[in-house]
Amino acid sequence: MSHDERTNPNAPVFESNPDASGIRIWDPIDKGSFVFHTPVPVSLERADTDTFPVPIDSAVRLRTNRLDVPERVDFNVWDSDGSISDLVNPCDGDWHSEQVAYLEIPTSPMKLYVHVDCPLSIRERNGGVHIDLGEERTIFIGSRSHSDSPVGTITVTDNVEDVMRAVSLLGSSLKTLDPERSFPTLRGHPPLIERGDEFSVPPNIVRPETEVRLVLPPERRYVYAATSLAYYLGANVVPGDSPRLETPNRRYSLDGTGGFDGFEAEVSRVFQHLFFLDCIIRDEGSYDIPVQEREAVEPLLDFDCSSLYERSLAEQVDTYLDVPFDVTEPHLPKWCLTTDLVPSEANVGALPFIADELSLVRCPTPTTHVQPAAEAPEIADFCRSIQTPSESGGSTPAVSPQPTTSKEHVWIGDGVPVGGNKATVDSYRRRVDHDSSERSTIRVQIVCNDTNMKDEGEVREQYSFRDTSRHEVDIAYDLTVEELRTVFAADVDYLHYIGHVNHSGIECADGVLDTRTLDAVNVESFLLNACRSYEQSATLVEKGCRVGVATLSDVSNDPATKIGCLLARGLGAGLSFWSALSIAQSETLSGDQYVVIGDGSLTLCQPFSRIKPMLFIETDSDGGYTIRIKPFYPPCDSAGSMFGSVWDDDMTQHLQSDWIGDFHLEAETLDEVFREESMPIKYDGDLYWSDDITTKDLR
Template sequence: MEFDTLDRRSGLAIFDPVENVRFELYTTEPLTTEPIDTTGFYFPIDAAVSFESTAIEIPNHLSVVVRTQDGEITTDATTFDDLSLDFDSYLLEVQSTPMKLYIAVESALTLNHGTTSAMIEFDGCRRARVGARSFHERPAGTITVTNDVDDAMAAVSYLGSALKTTTCERSFPTLRGHPPLIERGEAFDVPNGIERPETGVRLVLPSERRYVYPAASLAYYLGADVVPGSAPRLVADSFEYPLAGAGGYEATVNRVLRQAFFLDCLTRTEGYYQVELHERTQVEPLVDLDFAELYDRPLAEQLPEYLSIPFETLEPHLLDWHLTTDVVPTAETIPALPYFAKELSLLRTPHNPESHTVAPKPKMLDDFTRTAVPAGDFTRSTDEAWDWGDDELFQVESADTTEHAWVGNGYPIGANKVPIESLRQTVDYTEPDDSALKVHVVCNDVAMDEENVVERFYGLRDFVAFDVSIHEEITTDELAALFKSDADFLHYIGHVDDGGFRCADGFLDANSLTTVNVDAFLLNACRSYRQGEMLVEKGSKGGVVTLAEVVNSSATKIGRSLARLLNCGFSLRAALSIAKEELVVGVEYVTIGDGGVTLCQSESGTPAMFRVDREGTEFVVTHCCFPTSTYSLGTMAASNIEKSVTRYLASDLFAKFRLSEQEFRDSLKMELLPVIVDGNLRWSDEITDLDI
């Protein structure tokens, strides 16, 4: 963590070079900061500074939890009501920032809310201590397995070694570390220091990959030992629960994960954060659970109580899960399990994985390429006929989650294709040289220069510095140099054909590159998936590519939308799922590599979106959240629309409000975010008329 004073006004900049994120606090007088020891904060921090000031301004109406310096909550200042506190030693936890941020001060406090920020005033000039902790987590080591399925079971048993607690508090994302990695080798080996937690929970499964792989997220979250047995079941001390219920084994495992996690989120409100949680108020009257008594029980005693509740009772109130991942159950795909277990992805294994290794081009892609191009428009292709060759495209089974990933051979239509190498590159991430996000926009066809406007979309943020450069009609050598440069994102506009990227002097094939240092990319050209896969193989984390021809007008629209969504902190997968809502046919676009990559963080922590319907004179606004690697499942959110202390579990469709016209106008001023109105994607800073 790095701290620096601001130039344009009085205040403090906090920069996390690992996550490449920045936040600012403002003061009423110029600052002189002093590095201090990290001890003395209730929560662990990475670095801290102190300074003297009479007040600190917190931007963006972020909520503040006020504690005594021994951790006891004094007040949860989520509402817009002003408050005053008598002299004491306080620890202020500023929430929804891109790093964990704490302010310690001995003073009387007054909290006043303005139009766009909150002001914390002291009873004079006081010394404040500011501490911060990065969200970044790295795996503790790598477990080596052979091709023996028993090794796979043993390795999955160690995923829970990354949990920082086995209490229900592990439902907070910051208390779940990254599981150890798994790689194939000559002999089974677990490095020193990786130890499985003693939770008293076992998953008894048949020794087959199609049983082991879907259980990885559940084994990680429960710290469970995975052992061989005939009938799949969960065992917690003397309690047994069958894992072959309605819908089959995979559906049952995923239901148990969702149910245990959800009830942990409700139980934990008796602990560190005793907040008014919306989901608890909805569920508590429906179930016979004493959450206060459950909080102090060990995990193995909580599970029987949790699973005694019929899933159907909880289902209407469960948070919307963000990700389903299909993992072809082979020895080659086992390295993917720790990454998706960390995300608590719902895991499935294709029933007939062999059928996905050689599959014909689906008819739906024929329909795209045979569709007449509107008059005056054109496709982003220079080939009259495309040689599909032996490409393995197939229609993947749909998922009931916002995002969908695939690990295995072939190119799935409508899902994130995830090569194992892209996941390794995410873990091997190194700190950037400076705090500015470097974005290259390449337009290699002047007929497509309407998309160059994305230059201004990258950088519409107060706390995120962007260095955006435009490159037009460049050569193969110049494009190769951009791919090799240390950049955060490359937005390519142009043609991709059999020979690669069309440049001013010929074609650049990504296979000819020795290395790619660009973190992520958008290849907005026809059938760019082959080149995208090669960019990932050469070193990029991931990107957005196309599976078929794309019409220029649609490509321009989706390119602009993706730029704005990535600028607002959405991941590649989430941004694409939203951007595709604008297109009548959007299946041409898919993510490849690590679809969870983000360029920057949202102003309010978890990226948000409004869905709006008009009913008479009222506006029905559904507030949606999209978990990211930093603000993942278990994050709590408070809606800026609602003037109350109520918290929600951040997920899609997490809160709905009926607003007057003026209230709707006011809600749009809170934050730059996408707004879906009548199926059209608009932006909160552009909606000036209310004729919807």
């Protein structure tokens, strides 16, 4: 089914696999792809999405006797009544059932369901999985993107009480008020917020009736800090003297230790506590998939999970607040994201995106500004350039935010965080405003504009995309100003620039290109791997790029080359810009001089199994290996998603954990893992990539 045949232009695309018999599914929003192989070529016909018991964006009908998945994946088995009846890990051995209604592949890059309605067998073979239908049958495959679009826009004035009314309406996108809204796909993207002359809201945006109120002082910082909590509870946000959470049966103070700092910490604490307990009881519903954290916490609770599940959201909140924090806090997973949001009128448009990510919010006070130091004079010859801040045109002060324990940390406001992630309201808006690509090929353009750096041009070989991803990686040398201007106007997913940036702009073969003079910027993401490239990079984001990586100071050639290569490996493996840069930064002393500007959650592609593991390996005395897994989650898997390892005998699922393990593997099994996909490996303090090594290299 081609792009033009879809009623929803953002829906996943089904197409015949050009490389082998079968089907390829492509998500134009998140750039994820998934492949089923079939014994012979199949004909795809558009199908009714109502065939499935869950919301589906697009579906096809086909006839086959077998579906093969080229990598090992798990399955949820659904009954015809829409409930999960079994979990299948093919590594546990062959599995068979006399009647299966639906199969769900929970780790695929998009939501993916197969309607079979027949007996079937699932077998692991040669690192992949066979789904055997016994004979040729008509089946249906349905899909929807993990990403949702906002249903409308709320207009607010600069009156803070208008902002309170808008935040009260963010919960209108919740797809359920049951504890299952702790699953990312059941929350829905909140409506957008923009500034205007008067308050207005479309008629289809209506706050859910949750009987929960947030009473807050009518100050912008209080409202911003409580945004995610208000959204998740569908709370009505109203002005009052002292901050508190109210239900029909109780009032809970949010003062904490007093003052705004006490409130900010208490909101974060309450939010994580309530959310975690929703995750504990949600498997009482349709998704009967308990998490390891429930096993640990349930014996400590004074309520019955099954009974509480049937009660209203407000009653659940009351019960949760009776549970002491010291019961839940030892078991809380590391939170996904903390956003430092300067509480200005201009930043109000960021609130829906912050809520969508369930980010914890801090509203910073004036922060110490720091100036990144230039390289020492004696190593100037080894740098891409040496400039003073005035020579580079730099005027944006660096800031040092307070550390956070979250996995990711974003700054939204004036200044740029050293070694951190700088987001803007406009870059967030491009998540939903950009047109979905009609092509399913990932385009990477490398530009090397310095003959002395042609060795770094070999970075082309580092873009090792999955075999199921279509991609083009081109390299050009010594571009002129007009040639580089044309590149920025082209439909390119990622531009990797190698060369120099001076006070006037990006150096080219015949002069300098100042990004402020660009009329069109269609490049989606970029790396300007040159000294002090922040100002030119920030302009690219202002003009249309969704995300970029830039430098704050002078950088030496060898570390810069290493950063460029590591970014290429990470992005090609499916990591977000945040995650890819964090790995690269940890490998060089000058890594903190690189910063992500814009929407760092963007990925160039999606891993086949959606979540990319990083393995930390130690050698055992018996010749085997102990493995710990650090999962890197895609942006669609915000708080509440689950992760499990095929090495868990009982298929234990963990809430979005920072670490999972320890697992003991023999060398032969670990080599099979290395061959399955490209992933970062840490062994004896050194970084490797799985497709470059075998266990013999670890001895």
